[in-house]
Amino acid sequence: xxxxxxxxxxxxxxxxxxxQLEMIANFHEEMKRGLAxxxxxxxxxxxxxxxxxxxxxxxxxxxxxxxxxxxxMSVKLLGQGKISKPIAHNYKISTSVMRGAREDLGNFIVDSxxxxxxxxxxxxxxxxxxxxxxxxxxxxxxxxxxxxxxWTKDFAVADVVGxxxxxxxxxAFFDNxxxxxxVGAILNDTVGTFCKGRYTHPNCSLGVIAGTGTNASYSExxxxxxxxxxxxxxxxxxxINIEWCGFNLFPRNHYDRAVDxxxxxxxxxxxxxxxxxxxxxxxxxxxxxxxxxxxxxxxHMKILEKDKFFTAEELSLVLAYSDxxxxxxxxxxxxxxxxxxxxxxxxxxxxxELVFSRSAKFLATxxxxxxxxxxxxLKRRHTVAIDGSLxxxxxGYKGMVQMEIDLLTLRKEGxxxxxxxxxxxxxxxxxxxxxxxx
Ligand code: BGC
Numbered sequence: 001x002x003x004x005x006x007x008x009x010x011x012x013x014x015x016x017x018x019x020q021l022e023m024i025a026n027f028h029e030e031m032k033r034g035l036a037x038x039x040x041x042x043x044x045x046x047x048x049x050x051x052x053x054x055x056x057x058x059x060x061x062x063x064x065x066x067x068x069x070x071x072x073m074s075v076k077l078l079g080q081g082k083i084s085k086p087i088a089h090n091y092k093i094s095t096s097v098m099r100g101a102r103e104d105l106g107n108f109i110v111d112s113x114x115x116x117x118x119x120x121x122x123x124x125x126x127x128x129x130x131x132x133x134x135x136x137x138x139x140x141x142x143x144x145x146x147x148x149x150x151w152t153k154d155f156a157v158a159d160v161v162g163x164x165x166x167x168x169x170x171x172a173f174f175d176n177x178x179x180x181x182x183v184g185a186i187l188n189d190t191v192g193t194f195c196k197g198r199y200t201h202p203n204c205s206l207g208v209i210a211g212t213g214t215n216a217s218y219s220e221x222x223x224x225x226x227x228x229x230x231x232x233x234x235x236x237x238x239x240i241n242i243e244w245c246g247f248n249l250f251p252r253n254h255y256d257r258a259v260d261x262x263x264x265x266x267x268x269x270x271x272x273x274x275x276x277x278x279x280x281x282x283x284x285x286x287x288x289x290x291x292x293x294x295x296x297x298x299x300h301m302k303i304l305e306k307d308k309f310f311t312a313e314e315l316s317l318v319l320a321y322s323d324x325x326x327x328x329x330x331x332x333x334x335x336x337x338x339x340x341x342x343x344x345x346x347x348x349x350x351x352x353e354l355v356f357s358r359s360a361k362f363l364a365t366x367x368x369x370x371x372x373x374x375x376x377x378l379k380r381r382h383t384v385a386i387d388g389s390l391x392x393x394x395x396g397y398k399g400m401v402q403m404e405i406d407l408l409t410l411r412k413e414g415x416x417x418x419x420x421x422x423x424x425x426x427x428x429x430x431x432x433x434x435x436x437x438x
Contacts, residue, residue: 037227066135106172129184131429192428197385211388245272364404
């Protein structure tokens with residue numbers, strides 16, 4: 001199916017207030033079903049950790065696996081909500097690690113950690129308990145175990161699904177002769193972001209990732225986690241990794257379905273495919289291609305082949321540059337072997353704006369939905385910690401999300417307040433480690 005004109009496209013990507021309110025109601029239902037262990041598009045995974053107090057102290061080694069880069073960092077928690085600037089190194093995750101053998105993943109983690117230790121003059125013979133952020137859905141039975149449910153975001157390492165990731169990492173260190181390096185805690189990146197958010201902002205109610213993928217964690221009363229009545233923690237709360245990336249009760253159009261068909265994990269992660277950076281470039285490119293097919297562009301414009309699809313980073317720059325001639329976009333397309341007129345470029349920019357603003361609107365809707373699950377009338381102020389390249393870097397995105405939240409809640413600005421939680425997923429691993437052992 002092709003779209004006849006821009007107005008038709010606009011109506012495909014426009015989300016009405018009514019739709020947003022329906023999404024919120026559906027999301028609340030799905031949260032309850034997930035917590036009760038019933039069939040739901042939200043996994044609602046107990047994280048076996050509770051919110052930090054902000055007083056935890058100590059120096060920890062943290063590793064963060066699950067985005068574009070693998071990060072190794074050393075983090076010092078100072079108490080009173082203060083954290084010194086982490087020392088961090090990035091290691092690029094190659095496609096052969098992302099889709100390779102289990103042993104290769106283990107060796108990649110060991111090599112990167114040893115490289116970090118060498119650079120930062122940390123003796124690898126020390127007894128260390130690492131905080132491990134692993135940004136995929138895991139079934140946990142305690143803070144030191146995480147059984148991978150499925151891969152997402154184009155990762156597909158063999159023989160890991162259904163196994164404990166802590167075993168994978170500890171055996172890799174053991175096999176390389178470092179039996180004293182252990183994992184102290186394993187956590188999802190949203191749990192890390194929540195914990196860093198709460199450590200520094202006592203009224204933080206939600207940790208969100210909006211980057212390559214998207215997801216969120218919040219703190220739930222143990223009595224509401226009906227599927228695991230035997231849970232015990234030091235407080236009466238436990239963090240829940242929602243896995244909202246899988247939410248599916250929202251309107252999807254035929255472009256969303258086409259993105260799904262092209263993805264590694266067909267039929268899954270529908271919300272993520274409409275919102276996160278990994279998919280926004282494909283989505284925009286598919287719309288552009290349907291406009292090329294129906295001659296909405298000048299005769300110069302060509303179909304974008306898959307290896308020439310826009311990336312979210314490119315589009316973010318397209319949105320950022322507002323010169324009349326859209327020179328940057330012209331050069332980006334020249335690099336892809338395509339000539340354009342100014343009118344072509346204006347249309348491409350408009351398409352990207354529609355795709356990115358729908359993403360921001362969807363994200364805002366689920367933020368409001370999560371916060372209002374336990375505070376339906378918004379009786380208190382909420383702070384939301386967000387980490388991830390899309391939120392942090394995409395031009396105008398932060399403002400759009402906050403504006404949509406303010407519109408939806410019809411409250412004074414600041415009732416639900418967002419802040420960039422830099423390094424939340426990595427630093428959070430150090431905090432979770434500290435909470436687990438305090
Ligand atoms: C994963 C989540 C993760 C999110 C953000 C999703 O694909 O399923 O576990 O939190 O990406 O990294």
